[in-house]
Amino acid sequence: MDILIGFLEGLNLWWWLGIAAALLITELLTGTTYILWPAASAFVTALIASFVGWPVELFIFAGLGVAFLVLGDRFVKPRLKSGSDSGLNSRATYLVGERVTIVSAFTEGKGRVRHGDTEWAAKSHDGSDLAEGTSAIVDALDGTRLVVKA
Structure with a gap:
């Protein structure tokens, strides 16, 4: 348990940017847009990480991840799909x-x-x-x- 607490206390700007980068790479490989939202929340959490402790960082990451997922799925994804009918393959x-x-x-x-x-x-x-x-x-x-x- 002490190892986990030590790791969580060590979370900083660079860890969150690394998590965001790993999630973005995964999003590029899958192309689903669902992994884009946790990546965005990890990036925002990285911006806030220097000012708050790890419990708040995890709460912000989880809350923003859910909020971005709901808002992105509702507002952004339909706009992305509307431009996809270019007729390129038809x-x-x-x-x-x-x-x-x-x-x-x-x-x-x-x-x-x-x-x-x-x-x-x-x-x-x-x-x-x-x-x-x-x-x-x-x-x-x-x-x-x-x-x-x-």
Whole structure:
């Protein structure tokens, strides 16, 4: 028990910065944002460590860790996710609103269209059949299939 008390009394600015750095490295490896909040609380605790004793440091670390987790999960994480739909790995999202040419006549509302040099599976917006060679506008996406309207 004396060893544990001795260790806790030895906690200072550098220990807390080391804990924050270790947590940040772990966050970089996992990418979940859940370990970011204890790392932030360890950093804030490091700033306060020179002025208070170890029981207060642990209380501040625990309290800020929970507060940052709740606030970060509620306010920060949705904002991070909202910018993640860049369309980088889904170039079909850029086709909405573009004009396409029908390369095979639609039967039962399904066919193929061409945009640039790429052919796409497509279906008509209202289930109607479209003739080959006509043009249409991409209205939406349905998985990997384009939804077009004449």
